[in-house]
Amino acid sequence: xxxxxxxxxxxxxxxxxxxxxxxxxxxxxxxxxxxxxxxxxxxxxxxxxxxxxxxxxxxxxxxxxxxxxxxxxxxxxxxxxxxxxxxxxxxxxxxxxxxxxxxxxxxxxxxxxxxxxxxxxxxxxxxxxxxxxxxxxxxxxxxxxxxxxxxxxxxxxxxxxxxxxxxxxxxxxxxxxxxxxxxxxxxxxxxxxxxxxxxxxxxxxxxxxxxxxxxxxxxxxxxxxxxxxxxxxxxxxxxxxxxxxxxxxxxxxxxxxxxxxxxxxxxxxxxxxxxxxxxxxxxxxxxxxxxxxxxxxxxxxxxxxxxx
Amino acid sequence: xxxxxxxxxxxxxxxxxxxxxxxxxxxxxxxxxxxxxxxxxxxxxxxxxxxxxxxxxxxxxxxxxxxxxxxxxxxxxxxxxxxxxxxxxxxxxxxxxxxxxxxxxxxxxxxxxxxxxxxxxxxxxxxxxxxxxxxxxxxxxxxxxxxxxxxxxxxxxxxxxxxxxxxxxxxxxxxxxxxxxxxxxxxxxxxxxxxxxxxxxxxxxxxxxxxxxxxxxxxxxxxxxxxxxxxxxxxxxxxxxxxxxxxxxxxxxxxxxxxxxxxxxxxxxxxxxxxxxxxxxxxxxxxxxxxxxxxxxxxxxxxxxxxx
DNA sequence: ATAATATGATTGACAAAGGCAACTAATTTT
DNA sequence: AAAATTAGTTGCCTTTGTCAATCATATTAT
Numbered sequence: 006x007x008x009x010x011x012x013x014x015x016x017x018x019x020x021x022x023x024x025x026x027x028x029x030x031x032x033x034x035x036x037x038x039x040x041x042x043x044x045x046x047x048x049x050x051x052x053x054x055x056x057x058x059x060x061x062x063x064x065x066x067x068x069x070x071x072x073x074x075x076x077x078x079x080x081x082x083x084x085x086x087x088x089x090x091x092x093x094x095x096x097x098x099x100x101x102x103x104x105x106x107x108x109x110x111x112x113x114x115x116x117x118x119x120x121x122x123x124x125x126x127x128x129x130x131x132x133x134x135x136x137x138x139x140x141x142x143x144x145x146x147x148x149x150x151x152x153x154x155x156x157x158x159x160x161x162x163x164x165x166x167x168x169x170x171x172x173x174x175x176x177x178x179x180x181x182x183x184x185x186x187x188x189x190x191x192x193x194x195x196x197x198x199x200x201x202x203x204x205x206x207x208x209x210x211x212x213x214x215x216x217x218x219x220x221x222x223x224x225x226x227x228x229x230x231x232x233x234x235x236x237x238x239x240x241x242x243x244x245x246x247x248x249x250x251x252x253x254x255x256x257x258x259x260x261x262x263x264x265x266x267x268x269x270x271x272x273x274x275x276x277x278x279x280x281x282x283x284x285x286x287x288x289x290x291x292x293x294x295x296x297x298x299x300x301x302x303x304x305x306x307x308x309x310x311x312x313x
Numbered sequence: 314x315x316x317x318x319x320x321x322x323x324x325x326x327x328x329x330x331x332x333x334x335x336x337x338x339x340x341x342x343x344x345x346x347x348x349x350x351x352x353x354x355x356x357x358x359x360x361x362x363x364x365x366x367x368x369x370x371x372x373x374x375x376x377x378x379x380x381x382x383x384x385x386x387x388x389x390x391x392x393x394x395x396x397x398x399x400x401x402x403x404x405x406x407x408x409x410x411x412x413x414x415x416x417x418x419x420x421x422x423x424x425x426x427x428x429x430x431x432x433x434x435x436x437x438x439x440x441x442x443x444x445x446x447x448x449x450x451x452x453x454x455x456x457x458x459x460x461x462x463x464x465x466x467x468x469x470x471x472x473x474x475x476x477x478x479x480x481x482x483x484x485x486x487x488x489x490x491x492x493x494x495x496x497x498x499x500x501x502x503x504x505x506x507x508x509x510x511x512x513x514x515x516x517x518x519x520x521x522x523x524x525x526x527x528x529x530x531x532x533x534x535x536x537x538x539x540x541x542x543x544x545x546x547x548x549x550x551x552x553x554x555x556x557x558x559x560x561x562x563x564x565x566x567x568x569x570x571x572x573x574x575x576x577x578x579x580x581x582x583x584x585x586x587x588x589x590x591x592x593x594x595x596x597x598x599x600x601x602x603x604x605x606x607x608x609x610x611x612x613x614x615x616x617x618x619x620x621x
Numbered sequence: 622a623t624a625a626t627a628t629g630a631t632t633g634a635c636a637a638a639g640g641c642a643a644c645t646a647a648t649t650t651t
Numbered sequence: 652a653a654a655a656t657t658a659g660t661t662g663c664c665t666t667t668g669t670c671a672a673t674c675a676t677a678t679t680a681t
Contacts, residue, residue: 009437010429010432010440011425013432013440013441013443013444014425014428014429014432016444016447016448016525017428017431017432017443017444017447018424018425018428019451020444020447020448020450020451021336021339023451023455024332024336024450024451025336026374027454028329028332028333028336029374030374031329041666041667042667043667043668057629057630058629058630058631059628059629059630066334066337066338067667067668067669068668068669068670069629069630069631070630070631070632070633070668070669070670070671071667071668071669072630073630073631073632074631074632074667074668076630077631093628093629093676093677094629094675094676094677095628095629095630095675095676095677096628096629096630096676097629097630116326117319117322117326120322120325120326121318121322123325123454124318124321124322124325126456127453128489129317130485130489131453132318132321133321134449134453135321135325135449135450135453135454136320136321136324136325136328137446138445138446138447138449138450138453139324139325139328139446139450140324140328141442141443141446142328142332142443142446142447142450143327143328143331143332145435145439145442145443145446146335146431146443147331148434164481164484165477165480165481165484165498165499165501165502166477166478166480166481166484167477168477169473169474169475169476169477169478169479169480169481170474170477170478171477172473172474172477173472173473173474173477174474176472176473176474177438181436181438190473191473193473194473198506198509198510201506202506217324349637349638350638351638351639365658365659366658366659366660367657367658367659375638375639375640376639376640376641377658377659377660378639378640378641378642378659378660378661378662379638379639379640380659381659381660381661382639382660382661384659385660401647401648401657401658402646402647402648402658403646403647403648403657403658403659404647404657404658404659405658405659622681623680623681624679624680624681625678625679625680625681626677626678626679626680627676627677627678627679628675628676628677628678629674629675629676629677630673630674630675630676631672631673631674631675632671632672632673632674633670633671633672633673634669634670634671634672635668635669635670635671636667636668636669636670637666637667637668637669638665638666638667638668639664639665639666639667640663640664640665640666641662641663641664641665642661642662642663642664643660643661643662643663644659644660644661644662645658645659645660645661646657646658646659646660647656647657647658647659648655648656648657648658649654649655649656649657650653650654650655650656651652651653651654651655
């Protein structure tokens with residue numbers, strides 16, 4: 006095992022030990038509410054539609070017998086009720102009673118207050134980094150499978166670090182996915198550099214897709230006289246297939262139209278299959294094709310254009 | 314409560330729920346080793362020097378009676394032994410036996426393997442982001458109190474995102490700590506921009522202080538003919554007071570000397586008390602002073618210089 | 622259609638986890 | 652020297668949670 010991996014493992018384990026304590030501390034206030042941890046979790050899960058004992062046992066990873074008893078207890082306390090499930094007589098649907106909802110609301114309230122006091126001493130930048138880091142961990146460990154597209158927002162580039170982050174993102178994604186060499190990274194850095202220096206602000210724009218403060222995608226329009234150039238269309242691999250590329254492309258094309266451009270072009274390479282498909286679907290047509298070996302062997306540069 | 318805070322709280326709670334599950338899953342392999350979770354933690358804690366039952370009870374946050382029983386069990390199994398503590402007859406010192414160390418080593422080994430398989434599917438960039446995020450969370454929540462200085466490394470700036478991150482860092486720290494307006498951010502961005510464009514590579518350099526991949530400080534030398542200019546000396550507030558500023562300053566001054574400069578100067582403002590103290594301690598002398606209101610009211614710009 | 626099998630939920634019996642309070646022995650305070 | 656405090660132990664107890672048997676309903680195979 007590499008040295009580097011060893012260090013990462015040790016940091017992860019150290020984090021796990023640390024966070025076990027944090028979670029333990031945070032859980033204490035639940036016990037003060039008179040509910041056990043498991044009961045609180047059941048109450049929480051049962052607030053979702055279509056909750057059944059089976060699902061609970063899976064979600065909480067405890068055995069069904071225990072769940073059955075917890076349900077019985079919560080039912081006796083008047084917080085939970087069960088209804089038969091029409092489509093399957095074995096199954097029972099669980100739901101919170103009015104009192105149960107109130108109990109849960111009180112619990113949520115105190116949880117919220119507790120977290121609020123946890124982050125209270127932190128300045129806003131640090132809070133933002135905290136939650137961004139949490140989102141990152143969750144997204145990375147789930148392989149992006151739990152991303153809710155509505156949580157990803159588009160904003161136009163404006164913060165000073167944006168360019169750096171976008172450059173970095175181009176660098177690693179193209180390296181990781183297509184094996185481009187470091188010249189590509191330099192080329193991208195140069196292109197952003199040129200944008201910052203020369204672009205006419207009212208005819209050029211960059212959008213960042215952001216997931217809880219984490220930059221996960223981008224696209225840009227650069228005015229070139231008559232023509233608009235579409236550039237920097239890129240998505241973090243974990244954020245593909247959820248309609249985000251479409252949203253970015255729409256934002257860019259809408260801006261280009263509203264700014265008054267009648268023609269738009271873009272340059273890409275033939276190995277960006279997904280992007281090319283999206284360009285074509287959006288109405289772009291290929292107009293030129295030439296080999297370009299500066300970033301990798303066997304690369305063909307493509308040019309697309311479209312009337313707006 | 315602000316809208317923004319509410320969203321952050323909800324992200325934190327959502328992360329906590331998620332990570333509770335992760336930790337639960339990761340803990341399972343311990344149970345397979347025949348030890349209970351608490352026993353495994355005791356074994357781990359007892360591997361540190363000076364472990365006592367009292368400390369264990371505090372570290373694990375369980376009551377002393379339970380700890381006493383666990384110790385008895387581990388002692389019976391031949392993994393743990395207790396020795397009287399000379400300075401206080403009530404206290405007993407705990408330590409692992411040879412067999413206990415082996416047991417712990419086996420446990421650690423399987424923990425490591427488990428984490429290794431957790432990150433195995435991730436490309437290196439994502440692993441780096443994962444551990445960086447964990448370090449960030451831990452550092453932010455502990456208010457920096459657990460930073461081990463030897464974990465912070467210096468490297469010279471080279472990655473494409475560096476400039477962006479450094480710009481961002483200048484922006485938020487000066488805003489947060491000294492209330493500088495957005496013009497300052499622009500000024501810094503401009504200064505890095507100029508560096509990238511014009512600096513003579515063999516006479517100029519930027520260093521980043523990095524904590525598990527997280528950029529937490531920087532300093533730079535820019536060659537200006539005869540003179541070296543010291544620039545961008547900055548530390549994340551959480552990373553002050555651990556000798557890191559000294560390390561950065563040393564690195565920069567050593568480079569300036571070795572590069573052959575005989576004179577060095579820097580510009581700063583009078584409200585950066587800590588930095589000014591460090592400059593003076595390093596041998597810099599104030600040589601000019603003039604008001605500068607472009608970043609905030611009541612600001613005095615200072616110039617320092619030194620013979621190398 | 623019927624028998625065999627699988628699944629969801631419940632229950633009794635039991636084991637493990639862990640708190641509480643009373644106790645001993647050493648130490649510190651008054 | 653007596654009183655109070657602290658570290659650790661132990662008996663007694665509750666809570667947490669597992670396992671296997673059981674029942675009722677569904678599904679699959681014959």
